[in-house]
Amino acid sequence: MSALQDKYKELIDTVNASGVTGAQINETDGVLHITGTAPSADVKNKLWDIYGKIDPNFLTGDVVMNVNVATAVAGAKVKVVTDSTNLNIRKGPGTDQPIVGKAAHGEVITLVGKANDQWWLVRTNDGEEGYSYSQYLTPVE
Amino acid sequence: MLLKKMLPAFIMATALAVSLPSCKSKPSDADIQTKVQTAIAATPGVSADVKDGVVTLSGLVSSDAEKTAVETAVNNLKESGVKSVVDNIEVEAAPAPAAVAPAADALSQGVADATKDFPGITATVADGVITVTGEIEKSKVQTLKASLDALNPKKTDMSQVKVK
Structure with missing residues (x-):
């Protein structure tokens, strides 16, 4: 086991023990790449908590972690997890696209589909539909 | 008998006599090339190839209007021996919007x-x-x-x- 894998042993062990599907842990050019799909948002959050504990504020840059959540599928309810502000809903997938609506912080809306990992098509309870940035959306279990 | 023997030669000679002048009056590809070259000179970036009177235009122009103008100019050279024109001129794509241009991967x-x-x-x-x-x-x-x-x-x- 490399020094890097030793440093992040708790994180790797948790990935392997938490039912993360398609988990891949590769070390390339001194960076540990962790990808996979967590069974729930809780598991994903737990992995980020452990990562942040080992490397406070993620400043070292020796890990790239990209973990999706299995329950984030079309038709699922997702919660707006912005810091405090409203979430922009845009006409297309990109910040250069016009804003067609807003979802309030904490609001639960519907995931309609995914343009890609970053941009999800959502619909508010008022029927507003458009693309929002996925990092501010978490599936409601 | 003699006439019968001579007949094929006679026919050939006649054929030759008929075909020769027509051959001579047909402008050579080189002649056509010269005329075409003059016609396309006004449009830099376009070149022409002539084979058996068929002119093939190629190159790059900045607008559809230019492409059409060149093709028409060459088509008007029918009397100089141009049988047909194959227009392979490409029109340059409009420049991409500035925002997309600088390596926006x-x-x-x-x-x-x-x-x-x-x-x-x-x-x-x-x-x-x-x-x-x-x-x-x-x-x-x-x-x-x-x-x-x-x-x-x-x-x-x-x-x-x-x-x-």
């Missing part, structure tokens, strides 16, 4: 989207590595890091970031 675009909500943060991309500088509140660090890592970079270097 997917990762750079993704980084721009991901950092938009972090006003104190600047991120650059080089060789698949994201380098982040600036200041950020502690409560937002994880969202920033997760957003950038989700773009599958080779590395997300935040070592120069100051966490408030």
Whole structure:
């Protein structure tokens, strides 16, 4: 086991023990790449908590972690997890696209589909539909 | 008898006599080329090939109007021996909008989207590595890091970031 894998042993062990599907842990050019799909948002959050504990504020840059959540599928309810502000809903997938609506912080809306990992098509309870940035959306279990 | 023997030769000679003048009056490809060259001279970037009277135009022009003008000019040379024109001239695509032009690869675009909500943060991309500088509140660090890592970079270097 490399020094890097030793440093992040708790994180790797948790990935392997938490039912993360398609988990891949590769070390390339001194960076540990962790990808996979967590069974729930809780598991994903737990992995980020452990990562942040080992490397406070993620400043070292020796890990790239990209973990999706299995329950984030079309038709699922997702919660707006912005810091405090409203979430922009845009006409297309990109910040250069016009804003067609807003979802309030904490609001639960519907995931309609995914343009890609970053941009999800959502619909508010008022029927507003458009693309929002996925990092501010978490599936409601 | 003699006449019968001579007949094929006679026919051949007649055929030759008939065909020769017509051959002579037909402009050579080289002659046509000269005429065509004059016609297309006004449009730089276009070249012409002549084979058996068929003119093939090729090259690059900046508008459809130019392409049509050149083709028409050459078509008007029918009397100089041009049988037909094959127009392979390409029209230059309109220049891409300035915003898209400077190497806006997917990762750079993704980084721009991901950092938009972090006003104190600047991120650059080089060789698949994201380098982040600036200041950020502690409560937002994880969202920033997760957003950038989700773009599958080779590395997300935040070592120069100051966490408030």
